[in-house]
Structures are given as structure tokens and as C-alpha cells.
Amino acid sequence: MTEEEKRLILKTVAQINESVKSDIRIMEVCGTHTHQITRFGIRKLLTPKIHLVSGPGCPVCVTEPGYIDALIALLTQKNVVVATFGDLLRVRGSSGSLEEQKVAGKKVITVYSPEDVLALAKSHKEENFVFAAVGFETTAPLYAALIQMARKEGIQNLFLLTSLKRMEPAIRFILWDSKVNIDGMLCPGHVAVITGIGPFLPITVKYHIPAVICGFESMDIIFSISILCRQIAGENPIQFMNTYRRCVSDDGNPAALHLIKEVFRISDVSWRGIGWIKDSALTLNSRYEEYDAFKRFGLEMESTPAIFLDGCECGKILIGEKTPNMCVNFGCLCTPDHPLGPCMTSSEGACAAYYRYGGSEN
């Protein structure tokens, strides 16, 4: 960061702090924002009147234990390898985690890119590779591309077990169904890279809450918070803003959106700690069902609600009702080495971010 940028940030912070007269709650929907806000110490710079609360945008945190159980059940089948991004390894289902399975010698591999699995499937025809397809719209087109490549190359030993979620229904749920009190929203920049601004416009138009699509540098975040504060205070009219224009165009990425539409369909799914949200899932559509691991291996997702251990507050943290330090376990019984809940297990979870960077909530 240049000296000029530092000066601008500090000046903007001073101006924000001076202008905010009463308590306000701003939700950062995305787990990466939670991480960055805590890493940059932004909460500590701002007046205690501004409460930055986390949202449901940490895909690993909102993945139901029944999904982890389904992945573990796959490992009991012959010639099945489960491939995943590293984030999911330590998340617990009701019968343990993929990490424990791996340590016990089961075939669990972690990859950097979905495409890595394509090469493995080609060179190990005797194994069936199941990719744990977790994520939001940012990641969904990558899985869609993988499946299209598999089809093009005639690969028949590669499948997806999908737990893909859509952001817009989750935002609707928070602002409308849950009635959690939110005065402004920082919208997830990298979801918007794919979707464009369309899914986020209802926040201002329908719910009349200031909203900004925000990047991930400290200047992006401070600038966006200052815009929100001005609108919340009534200094400026409520108007949707995109401060991440260097990455996010109004229409998003048309090629990626086309792929999502080609391969997936919209359905309902349960979010860990939150419950069922209508139209919030992307699952393989009938044209691609031969790649659906649920169908190929006869798996069911148990819809049992997550049982949160000993007072874990993840469910409330994920909709901005509570902050990590309101949980009695935070930092004592629950730490990144011994996580009790998904918000501490995932590095993008609010609890892990607060623990790591000392994000004392004001």
C-alpha cells in the first residue's frame, strides 16, 4: 500500500467515524470479506457504533453434515476416490470428517483445481473419481466446465457430488425471512464477477437497504463502508453501487453463466445452521445426470439438521445475529486446532478469522 493510499484510508475512516451518529449494522456477506476485514483490523479502526457482522457466504460453513456423511459413505464403496478442495477436509459430518478418513487410509485426495481430477480420471480408469462440488456461483462454472470437458473426452469415471449454492436466495432469506436487522450490505465481489450485478439489485430496489459490490483490498472495503454509511445516514439517496468495477461488469461473465445454465438446474437446499432456502441450490440437470454421484452411487442426503455442539452459535453467526465472541466456547474450548463448529473449521469462517487476527468486535 502506498503512503497516499494509507493517508486516504485514514482520512476516510475519520470521516466515517465522525458522520455515524447512531448504531448501525453492516453485513459482509462473503467469507473472504470477513477474513480481509479482520486481517486488516478494520473493525478496530471504526467507531464502536458500526457493527460489521458476518453473513452466510462461507460455502464450507453452510455445508450440511449430511453432505459430509454422503462423501464418507462413498468411501465405503469399491474403487471410489473422493476429490476435494482442502477447505472441506476438516468439516465434520455426523460420522466424522474426510480428514479422519484420509488418515485411516481411505481414498481422499485434495486438489488445487477441478481440472486436476480430469487428468487423474484419464490415467486411472480403474477408479471412480467423485469431486465434492462445494461453492457458490464463483466456483459453479468451474465444475460445469469440468463436466463438459469430461463429456467431450468421453470420460466415464468422473462424477460430481454437488452442494452448490446460490447467493441471491440467501440474501433474500436474511433480509426478508429471517428479519435480522441489517442497515447495509457489502456484496460478494467474486460471486458478482460471474453473476454481474443483477442478483444484488433487489437489496436496494426491493428491500431499500444500501448495498455495494465490494473488492477485497483495504481501500475497497473502507470506501464501500463509507458509501454505505452516507446512505444509511440519509446524506445520499439509497442507490446500488459497484465499487469493484475493475473486476465486476454489470452482466458478469456470460460464458460462465451460460455454462452454469447448460449443466445445472435450480433447486432447494438446506444450509447448515440456517435451514432450507428455496431455489438456493445448483444441481446437475437431466442432460448431465450421468455425472451425478447421488444418482450413480444411490446416495441420499440425510436432511437431519446440524447438531451444534455445546452452545456453538454458528447458525446465528451465519445470519449476522451474533458475532463469534458472543459464543462461550470461542477461544477456549473452540480454536482452529480444535474446532467445535464449521465457522472455526473453515479458514474463511467468522470464528477462525476472529481467532486468527484478534478481531475484537466493538
Add this chain to the structure above:
Amino acid sequence: MCLAIPAKVMRINHAHAEVDIMGVRKQINTLLIDHLNVGDKVMVHAGFAINKINEEDFNFLRDTLQNMLGNSP
């Protein structure tokens, strides 16, 4: 998990490209991007380029902040 990082395209090879990510060379998939050229900047998420970026637009942030604050130090 939705993290994406900027990279510079060094070489293009059909649906893949070699990019420079903070000094490290990596192969990425470019299926999601139309009309990619050597020298373009892209955001990379889990081994795929997910869009092209316009670095000049970062100045938009700085300029707007300057305007909001006035130009005095």
C-alpha cells in the same frame, strides 16, 4: 473459498494459459474467457481464469475518494 487472485497472461496454449501469479508461473484453464491475449490481466480462481481485469479502474477508487475528501492532505 471464493478467493480469486490477479495474474498476468504470459503464454496461450489452446484452452490453457501460462500465467504469472506474483512471480510464480502456473498453468490455468481459460475456457471461461473470450479473446484472451498475452499481457492481459485475469483473476484466477481454483485454476481457472474467471474474468479479465482492468487495472486502470483501480484508479477510479482513488479518484473518487480524493473527490469525496477534497484534495487537502
